[in-house]
Amino acid sequence: MLFAAGNRDPRHYDTPEAYRVDRDPADHLAFGYGIHTCAGQGLARIEAQALLTAFVKRVQSFKVGEPKRQPSNMTRGLASLPVIEVVTK
Numbered sequence: 001m002l003f004a005a006g007n008r009d010p011r012h013y014d015t016p017e018a019y020r021v022d023r024d025p026a027d028h029l030a031f032g033y034g035i036h037t038c039a040g041q042g043l044a045r046i047e048a049q050a051l052l053t054a055f056v057k058r059v060q061s062f063k064v065g066e067p068k069r070q071p072s073n074m075t076r077g078l079a080s081l082p083v084i085e086v087v088t089k
């Protein structure tokens, strides 16, 4: 099962390669599915929410450099993504 491929299935998602904040994320497969779904997803969601809440309070805009992919046969993620410019509020 390739969760990353499922999350980018064009039969299910319009413009699957685009990051769109207006997308309804309720049925994504980033945390897996079924009996072996991610046991840490509650913590991961709290961490992401804390990070993004703090980020939008302080940062006006930012630019990123070249992403480095993390090879995986299951998920799709980044090993690194350098932030090359930050404008604070």
Ligand code: HEM
Pocket (backbone or CB within 6 Å): 003, 029, 030, 031, 032, 033, 035, 036, 037, 038, 039, 040, 041, 043, 044, 075
């Ligand atoms: C954004 C962060 C995370 C992502 C994208 C993620 C993703 C995943 C995915 C896709 C699986 C399913 C693997 C499979 O089906 O074989 C999984 C399983 C699991 N994850 Fe995560 N995970 C994240 C964070 C965490 C954290 C923070 C913890 C622990 C504190 C955690 C603990 C686990 C465990 C224990 C399993 C195995 C569950 C089982 O096999 O029953 N994960 N995760």
